[in-house]
Amino acid sequence: MTSKSTGSKRITSQDVAKLAGVSRSVVSAVLNGTPGIGVSERTRENVLSAIRELDYHVDARARGMKTGRSMTLAAFGDTAHPLFMRLLEGMQRAGEAAGYHLLLSSPGRGRPGEARSELLELYQQRRIDGIVTLDDTSYADAQWAQAVREVGVPYVSVEGYAEAEGIHSVHADYRGSMETALDYLRANDPGLGAAPEYAEVFSASHGGRVNEAERQRRQGYEDGCRKHGWEPVVSRHRQQGGRVDWADWCRQRSQRKPAPPVLVNWSSAVPDLYRAARACGLSVGGDLRVMAADNTIQGDVLSVPTLSCVEIPYADMGEAAVANVLRQAGGEAGPPSKLRLPAVLKPGESA
Incomplete structure (x- = not known):
C-alpha cells in the first residue's frame, strides 16, 4: 500500500508505522479492521495521528486488487436533508482513514425501494463493500432487512430498526x-x-x-x-x-x-x-x-x-456506522447490535 508523493519520496505504511511506533501489521489492522489483531484505542489514535501528519493515503486500486474489495461504501439518504449532510461528514472522516470512497445514493421520487435494491446489485457486482442508510426513526422494513441478510451485505441503518432485531443500527439517545x-x-x-x-x-x-x-x-x-x-x-x-x-x-x-x-x-x-x-x-x-x-x-x-x-451527534453516528460496516466486512462485527450515542450539551445565552 502506498500513498501520493511528498516531494520525491512516496509515503508508505512503513513510514506511518515508524512514526507511530508500531508494526506495519498494526497499521494495516487500523486501516482494514483486520481480524485477529487487537488494537487499543490509544494505539489506534497514534496510528491515525501519524497518518494525518504524513498525509498518508491508501492506494485503493492496489489494495482492491489484493483484497478483492472495491474500497467503496454506499451512503443512502436525501442530500437535501441537513441531517444526512452531517452524517456524511462523519462517514467521510472514517472512510478516508480506512482508504474508502463514498458512493452517494438518493431514495429518488417515489422509488426508495427500487433505489435500495440497486445497492444490493452493486454489492453483488463487487462495486461496493457495504451500505449505510439514514432512515426515519420509525423505519423497520422487514422486507429490506430480509434482503440484506440473504445477500450478506455489510449494512448499518442509522436511526432505523430502533426496536427491531437482526440489523446493525446506530441511534441517538x-x-x-x-x-x-x-x-x-x-x-x-x-x-x-x-x-x-x-x-x-x-x-x-x-x-x-x-x-x-x-x-x-x-x-x-x-x-x-x-x-x-x-x-x-x-x-x-x-x-x-x-x-x-x-x-x-x-x-x-x-x-x-x-x-x-x-x-x-x-x-x-x-x-x-x-x-x-x-x-x-x-x-x-x-x-x-x-x-x-x-x-x-x-x-x-x-x-x-x-x-x-x-x-444530536450525527457526524459521530456516521463515523460509528462506517466502523461497524468495516468490522462486518472483516468478519469481526458479531451479532447485530444497536449503538446509542449521547447528545452533546452546547450551552448558550438563551437559557
Missing part, C-alpha cells in the same frame, strides 16, 4: 438528551420550582404523527421531570410550510414574568420563536429562556442570543 437538557436548566437556575415547558413542534405534512425519536424525547422529558419533582407541562405547535406561529403563545407568556424556561424539540422552529418573542416585548435569555433539544440547522452560534441546545 433521545431520551437521555432530554434529561441532559433538564439537568442543565436546573443547574443554571437552582431555584427553579416548576418544570420547563416542553414545546413539542410537529409537522403538518406528517398529519401530527409522532415518530420514535419524538416518543423517546417525550419520555425523556417526563422521566427528567419526575427526577426533579416537577409536574410535566407540554404544549404542541404545528409547523406548516417550515414556519411555526408563536404569536399567541408569546402573548400568553408575556403575562407570566418570571416564567419557567421553554424546551423546544426542534431547533428549526426557534428562529420563528425569537421573532415572535421580540414582537411581544420579551427578551430572549431574560424574560423568555429558551433551549432546543437538537441543533439540526447548526443555528446555535448564528442566533442572537446564542441558542442553548443539546446536539
